Amino acid sequence: MPEGTLCNKxxxxxxxxxxxxxxxxxxxxxxxxxxxxxxxxxxxxxxIQNTVKSRMKTWLEICAHCGxxxxxxxxxxxxGRIPEQVPAYKIQSTLGExxxxxxxxxxxxxxxxxxxxxxQCTCCNRCGTYCPxxxxxxxxxxxxxxxxxxxxxxxxxxKIGAGMxxxxxxxxxxxxxxxxxxxxxxxxEYEEDYPGVKVxxxxxxxxxxxxxxxxxxxxxxxxxxxxxxxxxxxxxNWTVPSKGWEQTSLAMFAGDWAACKIQVESVYEAMDRLxxxxxxxxxxxxxxxxxxxxxxxxxxxxxxxxxxESIHYVExxxxxxxxxxxxxxxxxxxxxxxTLQDSCNYIRNHGMKNATREIMSHIVEPxxxxxxxxxxxxxxxxxxxxxxxxxxxxxxxRNQALITKRDQILATGAKLVIAPCHNCWDAIRDLEExxxxxxxxSFLKPLVLKMLDIPEHLLPKDEDE
Amino acid sequence: xxxxxxxxxxxxxxxxxxxxxIVRFVLYFKGLSWxxxxxxxxxxxxxxxxxxxxxxxKWLIPYGTYGWRTQPVMAFAFFGxxxxxxxxxxxxxxxxxFLAEKLGFSLFTISTSVADLITWIAVFCLLFLTxxxxxxxxxxxxxDRKDWGVLLISLAPFITGLLARYQVGDYTLMLNLHIxxxxxxxxxxxxxxxSHVFLFFASRAQLGMDFGIKRGGLKGTKMAW
Numbered sequence: 001m002p003e004g005t006l007c008n009k010x011x012x013x014x015x016x017x018x019x020x021x022x023x024x025x026x027x028x029x030x031x032x033x034x035x036x037x038x039x040x041x042x043x044x045x046x047x048i049q050n051t052v053k054s055r056m057k058t059w060l061e062i063c064a065h066c067g068x069x070x071x072x073x074x075x076x077x078x079x080g081r082i083p084e085q086v087p088a089y090k091i092q093s094t095l096g097e098x099x100x101x102x103x104x105x106x107x108x109x110x111x112x113x114x115x116x117x118x119x120q121c122t123c124c125n126r127c128g129t130y131c132p133x134x135x136x137x138x139x140x141x142x143x144x145x146x147x148x149x150x151x152x153x154x155x156x157x158x159k160i161g162a163g164m165x166x167x168x169x170x171x172x173x174x175x176x177x178x179x180x181x182x183x184x185x186x187x188x189e190y191e192e193d194y195p196g197v198k199v200x201x202x203x204x205x206x207x208x209x210x211x212x213x214x215x216x217x218x219x220x221x222x223x224x225x226x227x228x229x230x231x232x233x234x235x236x237n238w239t240v241p242s243k244g245w246e247q248t249s250l251a252m253f254a255g256d257w258a259a260c261k262i263q264v265e266s267v268y269e270a271m272d273r274l275x276x277x278x279x280x281x282x283x284x285x286x287x288x289x290x291x292x293x294x295x296x297x298x299x300x301x302x303x304x305x306x307x308x309e310s311i312h313y314v315e316x317x318x319x320x321x322x323x324x325x326x327x328x329x330x331x332x333x334x335x336x337x338x339t340l341q342d343s344c345n346y347i348r349n350h351g352m353k354n355a356t357r358e359i360m361s362h363i364v365e366p367x368x369x370x371x372x373x374x375x376x377x378x379x380x381x382x383x384x385x386x387x388x389x390x391x392x393x394x395x396x397x398r399n400q401a402l403i404t405k406r407d408q409i410l411a412t413g414a415k416l417v418i419a420p421c422h423n424c425w426d427a428i429r430d431l432e433e434x435x436x437x438x439x440x441x442s443f444l445k446p447l448v449l450k451m452l453d454i455p456e457h458l459l460p461k462d463e464d465e
Numbered sequence: 466x467x468x469x470x471x472x473x474x475x476x477x478x479x480x481x482x483x484x485x486x487i488v489r490f491v492l493y494f495k496g497l498s499w500x501x502x503x504x505x506x507x508x509x510x511x512x513x514x515x516x517x518x519x520x521x522x523k524w525l526i527p528y529g530t531y532g533w534r535t536q537p538v539m540a541f542a543f544f545g546x547x548x549x550x551x552x553x554x555x556x557x558x559x560x561x562x563f564l565a566e567k568l569g570f571s572l573f574t575i576s577t578s579v580a581d582l583i584t585w586i587a588v589f590c591l592l593f594l595t596x597x598x599x600x601x602x603x604x605x606x607x608x609d610r611k612d613w614g615v616l617l618i619s620l621a622p623f624i625t626g627l628l629a630r631y632q633v634g635d636y637t638l639m640l641n642l643h644i645x646x647x648x649x650x651x652x653x654x655x656x657x658x659x660s661h662v663f664l665f666f667a668s669r670a671q672l673g674m675d676f677g678i679k680r681g682g683l684k685g686t687k688m689a690w
Contacts, residue, residue, distance in 0.1 A: 053496045053501055055496075055502050057496075058667065058668055059668065061660070062661045062665070065609070066539075067607055083602040083603045084606070086607065089603075089606050129531070130535070132543070132665075133668050134520060134669045134671065134672030293679060302499065304499070351676075351686025352681070376689065377688060
């Protein structure tokens with residue numbers, strides 16, 4: 001059977017398509033159909049010829065097979081150090097083989113490759129920084145995912161996720177109306193506690209255009225309110241767009257490059273329309289990577305930058321604390337052992353290690369912040385990056401992958417883990433659920449909100465006065 | 466035989482090596498694509514250059530990177546071999562006498578005792594790397610016939626050179642074998658993994674530009690290699 005009804009080479013373009021695929025519980029039929037999916041070898045080989053150029057060709061050719069990448073990979077470390085988990089082996093036995101065979105590979109090979117691409121690499125790019133030749137296997141796995149997606153070999157959840165971006169311009173079925181309504185409603189809930197707090201939608205020429213993760217709208221609406229309150233207290237002139245508010249991209253995890261472009265362009269259109277001075281994104285790693293780091297290239301921008309300066313939430317927060325827009329009440333600082341999760345997507349891959357540490361210096365009582373080892377750009381993936389968290393088929397592999405972070409956290413002795421990244425936050429929540437090590441985990445917004453020294457005029461007036 | 470090896474074959478080998486690598490070097494950089502690689506090389510030449518230089522320089526220093534420091538024994542073997550592989554062919558007195566005669570110029574030279582020392586270190590390190598390839602499962606799984614070929618080609622000039630140096634066996638034969646094995650290396654450089662002799666700099670420069678431009682460099686963060 002060439003193309004299945006659920007598992008095929010066509011991306012999902014309609015809401016009905018999403019509903020149909022979602023109705024196939026855990027993708028049972030989808031994965032069954034995948035076993036019979038044909039490979040379009042000509043298309044695969046043509047794509048490779050057009051896209052594997054200098055950089056990747058050289059990477060694959062000059063790899064000295066020295067194995068120095070092995071220890072850099074947390075998945076190698078945590079899976080019994082089996083040689084099949086060595087990054088160089090993982091990419092050469094998959095992408096390398098496809099190229100060697102000029103695209104003429106079997107269905108079984110492609111299904112095995114799918115497992116390697118999504119369950120044996122989180123595209124954290126750590127190995128790239130440990131290779132003497134500068135071979136970044138994570139980048140090659142990102143590329144390989146694109147080839148697999150083209151051929152229909154993509155995990156069920158990510159096919160749905162990429163479809164969501166095509167249909168809703170969001171990673172979930174959250175419409176623009178849902179977004180605006182939820183944001184306004186959540187902010188209203190806090191009007192009494194924070195008089196004057198409001199969210200202005202589609203305001204032109206604001207200083208900040210704020211973008212979010214659709215999960216916040218659907219599952220964690222408190223996060224939206226917290227963002228609004230913090231902007232309000234900081235006295236920021238900010239807005240949210242009614243369209244183009246979603247910063248994330250499951251399409252990036254899926255390797256659906258066309259959907260990546262559609263998604264990121266929706267955000268850039270909002271920038272062009274509202275002309276804010278800056279965009280600030282929420283506490284999410286891959287969202288930042290997708291919209292700020294990789295997005296400009298998907299959208300064909302030769303300067304490699306979004307239309308307006310775009311920063312991560314931690315950069316905004318560090319700046320607000322530095323400039324005194326937000327003041328921390330020293331008596332409310334964190335006074336228990338606390339550690340910090342460095343998100344691969346904006347620490348290793350966008351150089352923000354100092355911003356998060358600057359924040360820690362404001363919100364943690366001196367002596368209580370304990371660094372993980374290793375940390376900063378050398379930190380390990382949370383264990384759930386690159387879409388790993390969301391793939392049911394690979395849940396047991398993902399749970400195994402969490403052990404690295406668990407042990408890193410245990411070694412710090414910290415009872416609280418600050419994770420300013422949705423993916424890391426989820427992974428750390430799951431590792432607590434799975435391994436019960438007795439920790440708490442948090443984004444920055446709720447923590448900072450609780451320890452603010454709020455100016456008198458922003459506090460609610462006492463009715464007796 | 467000696468005349469042929471040190472005459473036409475020598476010039477041919479050197480020519481193939483140099484022209485081959487110039488071609489590959491040029492093709493490498495011409496083939497970089499800002500859209501495929503997702504790095505805006507041309508938009509930020511300054512940041513790219515700085516990132517590239519840093520990325521090369523850090524990795525050339527023994528124990529200069531996290532990568533080298535996390536694997537100290539491997540790093541020792543690596544540098545032990547590569548120091549010999551670079552300085553012996555280029556700086557040995559005998560080689561420079563030969564160069565001056567053939568090409569009319571010579572490079573700086575190292576004393577015989579230093580040369581002996583770094584040659585022996587190189588040989589032992591290469592043998593250690595060979596052993597490592599045989600023993601460590603994470604290296605063995607990657608190893609293919611080409612790797613053994615490259616190892617053999619790289620080891621041969623050292624062994625034949627030492628045999629000639631200590632005049633073990635027939636000196637003329639050893640010398641001819643030594644010259645031949647050196648020329649095989651030159652011929653092999655552009656066409657095998659030995660291309661890393663030059664492409665190491667290209668590949669490292671590329672990742673350096675990536676970090677220097679896209680992954681934090683423009684934010685003023687230097688990658689701690």
